[in-house]
Amino acid sequence: MNDKVDLLDQMLHITTDLFFEAESSLLLDDLPEAPATILDIGCGNGAYLANLKERYPSAACTGVELDRPMYMKAALRNDRGMNLIHGSYERLDEQNAWDLIMARLVILHMEDVGGFVKWVCNRLHPLSRVIIIDFDDARLQGNDRLPLFLSLYRQARQSLRGRRTFLELPDVLKLEFQYGGLAVVGTKRYAVRADSPSKKAALYSYMKLSTKYLLGEPLSAERADELDEWLHDPDADMEIPMFGMNFARSPVEGSGAKEAISS
Numbered sequence: 001m002n003d004k005v006d007l008l009d010q011m012l013h014i015t016t017d018l019f020f021e022a023e024s025s026l027l028l029d030d031l032p033e034a035p036a037t038i039l040d041i042g043c044g045n046g047a048y049l050a051n052l053k054e055r056y057p058s059a060a061c062t063g064v065e066l067d068r069p070m071y072m073k074a075a076l077r078n079d080r081g082m083n084l085i086h087g088s089y090e091r092l093d094e095q096n097a098w099d100l101i102m103a104r105l106v107i108l109h110m111e112d113v114g115g116f117v118k119w120v121c122n123r124l125h126p127l128s129r130v131i132i133i134d135f136d137d138a139r140l141q142g143n144d145r146l147p148l149f150l151s152l153y154r155q156a157r158q159s160l161r162g163r164r165t166f167l168e169l170p171d172v173l174k175l176e177f178q179y180g181g182l183a184v185v186g187t188k189r190y191a192v193r194a195d196s197p198s199k200k201a202a203l204y205s206y207m208k209l210s211t212k213y214l215l216g217e218p219l220s221a222e223r224a225d226e227l228d229e230w231l232h233d234p235d236a237d238m239e240i241p242m243f244g245m246n247f248a249r250s251p252v253e254g255s256g257a258k259e260a261i262s263s
């Protein structure tokens with residue numbers, strides 16, 4: 001058994017459950033037509049791709065996942081006829097032009113973001129769309145009920161971003177995709193809040209799992225108390241800010257599409 005893989009697997013199920021509906025209406029509803037071919041790069045445990053397949057049942061859905069144990073999680077649960085591939089995305093060397101390429105919570109794990117964007121831009125046709133989704137670090141608020149968790153989370157995000165530019169990720173992506181001939185069709189900024197008991201319970205589980213995942217050890221009593229007190233305090237809130245960007249070949253900009261910001 002691989003503890004880290006099991007922890008990440010559970011975390012990805014939670015984020016898929018928390019965000020898919022919002023992302024579906026904010027980002028997928030904007031597509032010009034239902035995609036017939038979808039590529040999910042860094043598909044993790046396949047939970048998000050399974051939701052995409054449910055939304056577009058006749059689409060050919062392909063997921064590529066670098067980490068073998070995580071790929072196995074996806075492959076073992078693949079009851080929806082998704083095409084799952086183990087390896088880095090560059091492995092898909094055939095020059096397919098996908099209707100939709102999705103990269104969710106994966107960009108900061110890429111060694112070479114410029115190379116990734118170039119690869120993606122070379123696998124599109126004129127009506128393809130690319131959707132990039134990630135945590136919106138710039139909008140993460142302080143929370144005096146969660147000092148230990150938030151400082152750990154911030155450190156983890158900082159170490160992923162660390163060696164990169166001072167620009168925020170959405171700005172980096174805009175520039176990189178522009179260089180590849182794509183324009184931003186829409187940037188959606190949204191958040192999930194602990195505003196119902198079920199969302200609060202899901203966020204609590206997410207914070208517990210990610211603490212164990214990031215520290216590589218069981219939860220200390222102090223960290224467990226912080227999260228338990230937060231859970232049981234009806235006034236204690238928490239918000240996870242996200243962004244989703246929708247890219248298309250540049251001529252779409254000239255045809256009237258504008259960058260839309262919604263929160």
Ligand SMILES: C[S@@+](CC[C@H](N)C(=O)[O-])C[C@H]1O[C@@H](n2cnc3c(N)ncnc32)[C@H](O)[C@@H]1O
Nearest residue numbers: 012042043044065066067088089104105106109
């Ligand atoms: C945080 S998970 C996100 C999983 C999924 N996209 C989701 O939103 O639930 C990021 C995944 O990207 C994978 N990954 C990182 N670099 C990759 C690459 N070059 N090719 C394919 N997968 C990659 C990692 O192994 C990891 O499972």
